[in-house]
Amino acid sequence: MKKVIIVGAVGGGATAASQLRYYDKEMEITVYDRDTTMSYAACGTPYVIGGVIEEESSIIMATPEQFQDKRNIDVLLEHEIIEIRRSQKQVLVRNLATGKEFTDSYDALILSPGGSAIMPEIDGMDGHVFSLRSYADMQAIQSFIAREKPSHCVVSGAGFIGLEMAENLSHLGLEVAIVHKSASILSILDEDLSKILQKELLSHGIDVYTDAVIDKINGNTLHLSNGKKLESDLVIMSIGLKPNTSLAEQAGLSIGVTGGIQTNDFMQTDDPFIYAIGDATENDDFITGDPKRVPLAVPAHRQAFIAARHITGNPIAKKGLLGTSILKVFDLDAAMTGLTETQIKEKGLLAKTVVHIGNSNAGYYPDHSKLTLKVHYNPETRQLLGAQCIGGKGVDKRIDVLATAIYGGLTIDDLQALELCYAPPFSSPKDPVNMIGYKAIE
Incomplete structure (x- = not known):
């Protein structure tokens, strides 16, 4: 009986586990994740913070108990894979609650480690500076808002999460400003359309400072690179995503020019027994064939399907990515x-x-x-x-x-x-x- 270990229990990892079970009723499947929550809709977290989604738990799609009862899949939360031993086809696992370490063996290993929010090195970053990348991050921001009742917020970075957070914090009644490094917001839009989006923000009372970054934080005073000073009792850092590739690098797997784990048409890495899916992987552009990394939900779910099909003996090759995406701003x-x-x-x-x-x-x-x-x-x-x-x-x-x-x-x-x-x-x-x-x- 084949045994598959999956690293990561959110979008890609949870989907891969479900797909494997769909195609193979007997396979042994174990999922490890270092967080306390699995299979949550990360894209919904700004809307939970903004009160648009009233029930926080509604964005949790499954629990370890449900995976065990319905699919016979073991999910161990607060467990981190700290080493891949490729020659033995084993992983070293650490129980984060107890500190105990143990090994587990695999026939196939799927890496779905996701990414981490990039946090700049800025003087003065303390308890009122947050990023939003996980369920725990969402809860921390909610708790801070409920406890401290901030009135002014600065969002650093005008990508998807930054813009969605600006809108949702505005819905809560906060005065919101956006600071963005580039000349135009949402850089994956052409500049003429970006200006339309920026005008929409301004019309709803969101101040936008482009060509600027936060240089220093002194209490509630933010010093920008353009010389301006902003007052803020809540700061959301949303300047980008760093793929979590350290485990793959430690195992000697190739990292591509985009910073993601290199994969072939079936999501295999250099090691044919190790697959990689989701935000931490490098794929190909559908139009040019050039390396491309698309940290979005749809590609992650598709890649999970492709890896599961290959492992279960019914391969379907991936095609390049277009990066199709959408967001709402007011x-x-x-x-x-x-x-x-x-x-x-x-x-x-x-x-x-x-x-x-x-x-x-x-x-x-x-x-x-x-x-x-x-x-x-x-x-x-x-x-x-x-x-x-x-x-x-x-x-x-x-x-x-x-x-x-x-x-x-x-x-x-x-x-x-x-x-x-x-x-x-x-x-x-x-x-x-x-x-x-x-x-x-x-």
Whole structure:
């Protein structure tokens, strides 16, 4: 009987365990995680803090008891794998509650260690500075807000988590400011769409300081690199994610140029008995084939499926990643897939761009909003390279259609012919996606 050990019990690890059991009813499966909570929806944590999700426990998808009772899978929380002994196909495990160490053997090992929030080295970081990367981080922020009742918050970093935290803390009644290192927020958006998002923040009372970082913290006074000073009794650090690769490095597994663990088409590392999935892995860009790391939930779940299929003898090769993603900022949604304007320029690709600004659905229907859709393509091959959309509604379905089009190999000219849903509450006879195709005709 085959035995599989999984390191990490959140999205990727928990899904891999479930998939293994689905395809093999007899396999012995053990999951180790150093945290106290497993299989929680990390993407929901900002909304729990903001009170949008009222019941904190609702983002916990499963418990060790449920995994044992329903799937016959052993999950040991507060247990950390501290060493991989590849030659013996063993791991050294430490019980964090007792300090006791023991070994466990495997036929296959899946690494799903995730990533850690990057914390800068800044003078004065004390009890009112937090990051949000885990369930415990969420609880710590909630506890601080309930206990200290802060009135001003500064969010350092305007990526997904930073923007979602800014909105949710604003919902709680805090005065919120964002400090961001780059010239424009959410750097995976093209600059023109980023400015629309920034305007939305400003309209809801969020101050935004770009081209700046926090240099020093003196009590509640934050000193910025641009000379400004901000007062804040709560600071959220959201400047990036560092993949947790130390265990893989210690085992001599290759780390790629993106900082993630290198994997093949079946999520195997250099060692054919060791797989790696999720935020800590390096994969390939769907369009260019270049190394790419996408620390998002959808790729992690897909990679878990691919690893499980390979281990159980029914392999399905992975394909490259587009990095399709979306977020909500107050009354606007912003979504993207594929390459950005900046990435296209950096890679020296031949490209043209089509922009359509219109309505999400029929303008005469009372519930409609403005929508901006932007698509990059190769003018010679007509290949779709990337797409972005921002608006009040209907953003997700346009990017979903375009992500599917890219994946399926459709060209910019094919978009005009797509037969998409139409009724006044939903779209127009010529959907914005169709309009992109029409506008690209040469």
